[in-house]
Amino acid sequence: xxxxxxxNFSIIAHxxxxxxxxxxxxxxxxxxxxxxxMQDQLLDSMDIERERGITIKLNAVQLNYxxxxxxxxxxxxxxxxxxxxxxxxxxxxxxxxxxxxxVDAAQGIEAQTLANVYxxxxxxxxxxxxxxxxxxxxxxxxKVKKELKDTFGFDDEEIILTSAKTGExxxxxxxxxxERIPAPKGNKNDKLKALVFDSHFDPYKGVIALVRIxxxxxxxKDKLKMxxxxxxxxxxxxxxxxxxxxxxxxxxxxxxxxxxxxxKSIRDIKVGxxxxxxxxxxxxxxxxxxxxxxxxxxxxxxxxxxxxPDLREALDKLKLNDAALDFEPETSKALGFxxxxxxxxxxxxxxxxxxxxxxxxxxxxxxxxxxxYKVTQTNNExxxxxxxxxxxxxxxxxxIEEPYIRTNILVPSEYIGPIMELxxxxxxxxxxxxxxxxxxxxxxxxxxxxxxxxxxFDKLKGATRGYASFDYDLIxxxxxxxxxxDILLNGEVVDALSVIVHKDFAYKRGKIIVEALKKQIxxxxxxxxxxxxxxxxxxxxxxxxxxxxxxxxKCYGGDVSRKRKLLEKQKEGKKKMKMVGSVxxxxxxxxxxxxxxxx
Amino acid sequence: xxxxxxxHIPFCENICSYCDFCKLHKNEKWINDYLEELQKEIKQNxxxxxxxxxxxxxxxxxxxxxxxxxxxxxxxxxxNLDKNPEITFxxxxxxxTKEKLEFLKNxxxxxxxxxxxxxxxxxxxxDRKQVNIENIKLAKKYFKNINADLMYNFNEETKDILKNxxxxxxxxxxxxxxxxxxxxxxxxxxxxxxxxxxxxxxNNEEYINKILKENGYIHxxxxxxxxxxxxxxxxxxxxxxxxxxxxxxxxxxxxxxxxYENTKNITKYLKGNYKETSHILDQNETMQNEFIxxxxxxxxxxxxxxxxKYNININDLKIIKELINKKQILDNEDYIYIxxxxxxxxxxxxxxxxxxxxxxQ
Numbered sequence: 010x011x012x013x014x015x016x017n018f019s020i021i022a023h024x025x026x027x028x029x030x031x032x033x034x035x036x037x038x039x040x041x042x043x044x045x046x047m048q049d050q051l052l053d054s055m056d057i058e059r060e061r062g063i064t065i066k067l068n069a070v071q072l073n074y075x076x077x078x079x080x081x082x083x084x085x086x087x088x089x090x091x092x093x094x095x096x097x098x099x100x101x102x103x104x105x106x107x108x109x110x111x112v113d114a115a116q117g118i119e120a121q122t123l124a125n126v127y128x129x130x131x132x133x134x135x136x137x138x139x140x141x142x143x144x145x146x147x148x149x150x151x152k153v154k155k156e157l158k159d160t161f162g163f164d165d166e167e168i169i170l171t172s173a174k175t176g177e178x179x180x181x182x183x184x185x186x187x188e189r190i191p192a193p194k195g196n197k198n199d200k201l202k203a204l205v206f207d208s209h210f211d212p213y214k215g216v217i218a219l220v221r222i223x224x225x226x227x228x229x230k231d232k233l234k235m236x237x238x239x240x241x242x243x244x245x246x247x248x249x250x251x252x253x254x255x256x257x258x259x260x261x262x263x264x265x266x267x268x269x270x271x272x273k274s275i276r277d278i279k280v281g282x283x284x285x286x287x288x289x290x291x292x293x294x295x296x297x298x299x300x301x302x303x304x305x306x307x308x309x310x311x312x313x314x315x316x317x318p319d320l321r322e323a324l325d326k327l328k329l330n331d332a333a334l335d336f337e338p339e340t341s342k343a344l345g346f347x348x349x350x351x352x353x354x355x356x357x358x359x360x361x362x363x364x365x366x367x368x369x370x371x372x373x374x375x376x377x378x379x380x381x382y383k384v385t386q387t388n389n390e391x392x393x394x395x396x397x398x399x400x401x402x403x404x405x406x407x408x409i410e411e412p413y414i415r416t417n418i419l420v421p422s423e424y425i426g427p428i429m430e431l432x433x434x435x436x437x438x439x440x441x442x443x444x445x446x447x448x449x450x451x452x453x454x455x456x457x458x459x460x461x462x463x464x465x466f467d468k469l470k471g472a473t474r475g476y477a478s479f480d481y482d483l484i485x486x487x488x489x490x491x492x493x494x495d496i497l498l499n500g501e502v503v504d505a506l507s508v509i510v511h512k513d514f515a516y517k518r519g520k521i522i523v524e525a526l527k528k529q530i531x532x533x534x535x536x537x538x539x540x541x542x543x544x545x546x547x548x549x550x551x552x553x554x555x556x557x558x559x560x561x562x563k564c565y566g567g568d569v570s571r572k573r574k575l576l577e578k579q580k581e582g583k584k585k586m587k588m589v590g591s592v593x594x595x596x597x598x599x600x601x602x603x604x605x606x607x608x
Numbered sequence: 609x610x611x612x613x614x615x616h617i618p619f620c621e622n623i624c625s626y627c628d629f630c631k632l633h634k635n636e637k638w639i640n641d642y643l644e645e646l647q648k649e650i651k652q653n654x655x656x657x658x659x660x661x662x663x664x665x666x667x668x669x670x671x672x673x674x675x676x677x678x679x680x681x682x683x684x685x686x687x688n689l690d691k692n693p694e695i696t697f698x699x700x701x702x703x704x705t706k707e708k709l710e711f712l713k714n715x716x717x718x719x720x721x722x723x724x725x726x727x728x729x730x731x732x733x734x735d736r737k738q739v740n741i742e743n744i745k746l747a748k749k750y751f752k753n754i755n756a757d758l759m760y761n762f763n764e765e766t767k768d769i770l771k772n773x774x775x776x777x778x779x780x781x782x783x784x785x786x787x788x789x790x791x792x793x794x795x796x797x798x799x800x801x802x803x804x805x806x807x808x809x810x811n812n813e814e815y816i817n818k819i820l821k822e823n824g825y826i827h828x829x830x831x832x833x834x835x836x837x838x839x840x841x842x843x844x845x846x847x848x849x850x851x852x853x854x855x856x857x858x859x860x861x862x863x864x865x866x867x868y869e870n871t872k873n874i875t876k877y878l879k880g881n882y883k884e885t886s887h888i889l890d891q892n893e894t895m896q897n898e899f900i901x902x903x904x905x906x907x908x909x910x911x912x913x914x915x916x917k918y919n920i921n922i923n924d925l926k927i928i929k930e931l932i933n934k935k936q937i938l939d940n941e942d943y944i945y946i947x948x949x950x951x952x953x954x955x956x957x958x959x960x961x962x963x964x965x966x967x968x969q
Contacts, residue, residue, distance in 0.1 A: 534953040559955040562789040563831050566846050567860035580959040
């Protein structure tokens with residue numbers, strides 16, 4: 010394959026704008042899969058991905074395409090659409106020369122469209138703008154075209170119209186990929202430089218690295234060196250995905266493929282590292298990525314304490330395919346042994362929890378998510394606090410800083426009012442607002458990240474009837490007047506329910522949390538007071554009344570089997586609970602602290 | 609070892625609206641045939657053990673006439689009695705005539721009287737006759753060991769009615785009181801006419817408990833109170849999870865590790881087809897029952913007897929440790945028992961035993 014006939018590209022889009030369906034159509038058009046093999050959204054192979062309609066892990070597929078009687082090799086590198094995974098987007102973009110930007114013909118530009126385009130521009134990629142779903146009855150092509158021109162400066166004739174549903178425009182798009190996206194640069198005779206842009210764990214083969222060759226060549230049995238970790242491995246197997254695994258002897262400059270180095274530990278392969286040859290190494294590594302740090306933390310505990318080792322194993326296995334997942338052992342007085350886990354964002358957290366429950370069959374209790382607070386103590390020592398439990402005593406705290414984000418909220422202008430009200434309630438500072446066109450605005454606020462990890466998405470959807478889209482950038486730390494609020498059940502502090510709140514909002518939050526817990530925790534054999542306290546001062550209280558009496562009134566000779574049946578029936582209706590002190594608490598209650606509903 | 613015999617007399621003058629026991633309208637021909645058949649059943653199945661307690665229940669045994677009673681007690685002579693046996697006979701107040709009491713005088717030593725309530729409005733709801741207090745007073749002259757059934761939790765109930773009922777029982781100085789919270793069982797008249805029982809939290813149990821204890825009664829089982837020495841020995845057999853014979857229509861028994869129930873179909877019974885269901889218990893289920901039944905006793909389960917029976921130290925069981933830890937059950941040197949605070953929530957605690965595998969503990 011001639012290097013000048015290789016094209017490496019990604020597809021970027023806001024969630025639901027049709028990225029995966031376009032990918033499927035391209036696969037079909039290039040004959041990578043027959044229609045019979047076609048499973049909707051083939052690239053999204055995880056169940057959760059298909060159910061949620063989002064792509065979580067990237068995939069790389071090699072396609073063959075004939076254009077003007079020339080054979081071309083296209084590498085399609087899939088990207089996640091959600092803001093939580095922008096790190097992974099930037100990783101896949103670094104392996105490409107071009108990006109297909111997909112915008113929904115009815116929705117227009119959304120928050121993640123902006124975020125993705127900025128990432129592509131940072132990576133110097135050629136962008137091909139596509140308006141998709143033109144078959145929709147409510148498609149407004151002129152309006153979306155205008156948005157693309159006004160926001161990003163595209164020309165009319167650059168924009169390709171497609172319907173992934175009917176297949177219209179797909180050939181034109183693939184032609185444009187060949188025509189417009191530059192061939193990879195680099196020299197096949199130079200020393201090997203291969204960028205690791207993803208890795209996953211195969212139970213039979215070990216760690217598989219996905220690479221893009223920037224210079225040189227890899228042959229099977231080459232001795233490879235990881236430039237960051239200095240680990241060496243033999244290239245046991247090389248290949249590409251088409252989309253099935255296809256073994257090759259060589260991967261050459263410009264190509265995208267996989268390396269199986271019989272590597273047992275995922276830690277030996279760092280995503281972003283450069284691979285070179287051990288006996289003929291390159292001098293300088295490719296620019297890597299700044300590794301994305303987890304932003305949101307929560308405690309994960311098995312509902313049944315005996316499942317702790319299983320949970321550790323599950324997290325270990327997930328970590329193999331998910332470098333962004335972070336965890337360390339943690340002990341809670343209320344919940345026993347578990348793990349403090351770090352996630353890129355709320356969605357990343359939700360998906361991880363769901364995978365543990367579904368793929369590993371472990372029922373979980375998750376404590377409320379927290380961000381990292383920077384606490385300056387009275388001795389001027391600054392510490393990072395990722396859990397309310399680790400917050401020092403109030404007397405020892407000089408200041409607390411918390412992470413802030415800057416929002417892109419794209420919304421029809423009629424919802425400006427509700428959005429501002431929402432952001433104000435979330436302790437937001439108004440920054441600015443831009444009109445994308447006459448009817449749509451991009452609203453910028455600075456908001457504490459901790460407010461976003463609660464119910465911001467839901468509230469945003471509710472306030473705008475689903476018309477808003479949202480994205481954010483981290484902008485750094487700011488001092489806030491924060492306090493730790495403890496929750497007492499039956500007079501005992503439940504460490505897993507503690508939260509850090511802004512002092513001005515503490516009373517309201519305390520009230521909401523105790524009321525939410527009152528709803529979640531079933532009546533017990535005795536009355537259970539729930540209190541929210543700051544230090545030793547109670548700020549809210551709700552009482553769970555004792556349950557109704559439950560007793561077998563009379564029981565004589567013939568009654569035993571009937572009474573047993575009654576007990577069996579009563580037992581069936583019981584949920585599994587966690588014993589916290591003297592109180593039985595259901596799983597969901599631990600997320601009650603997330604609840605922000607007024608009244 | 610079998611030490612107890614239950615005998616069922618299913619016939620009634622009229623059927624009470626709440627009753628889901630095995631009962632039939634009185635019919636002279638059937639009664640005579642039934643007693644004949646009962647004799648056959650006992651002869652066929654009784655293995656001659658020394659018996660310590662007999663309980664003649666119903667239905668309404670007291671509606672039998674003297675001739676029929678003579679037949680019944682003649683049958684009972686088949687049974688080999690230990691010395692000082694407890695022999696209980698169930699009766700309705702209106703049947704406690706001088707004639708019957710005279711007859712029963714030397715044949716039984718414990719009388720269980722179905723009073724339920726003294727309130728006429730409630731008695732009407734229950735389809736029961738007015739309580740003849742004079743008869744009860746008369747019965748007291750014949751028997752010291754008397755039980756009265758007391759029912760509560762009526763929708764129409766007020767504190768005054770319950771108070772009055774208890775006060776009357778106290779005045780009659782009846783040494784044993786069985787309390788029954790009214791329950792709507794399917795196939796009863798009350799159930800069919802969609803009667804609503806009290807659907808709110810009451811403190812009736814606590815009220816009864818307090819007033820009876822103040823008057824010298826011992827609360828010895830969840831729904832049973834007695835003066836010292838007047839506990840029902842027969843019923844303790846059930847709560848101790850011990851063996852007993854059950855003879856008669858619809859009677860149930862527990863022999864070795866078999867729990868069986870007789871047919872409720874009089875025609876089948878009269879043809880000699882007594883047993884309807886049989887269930888063989890393994891050690892695990894027997895142990896489950898030990899707890900489900902044993903925890904009904906306020907004193908609880910005797911540790912030493914448990915050890916003798918199952919060769920397991922009760923305190924070594926994981927579930928027992930857990931429940932003690934939660935303070936749902938308590939223990940002393942000799943017994944393990946439900947925390948009195950949670951007595952009226954005992955189902956919540958007993959549920960733990962319904963599907964437990966002790967050997968996996």
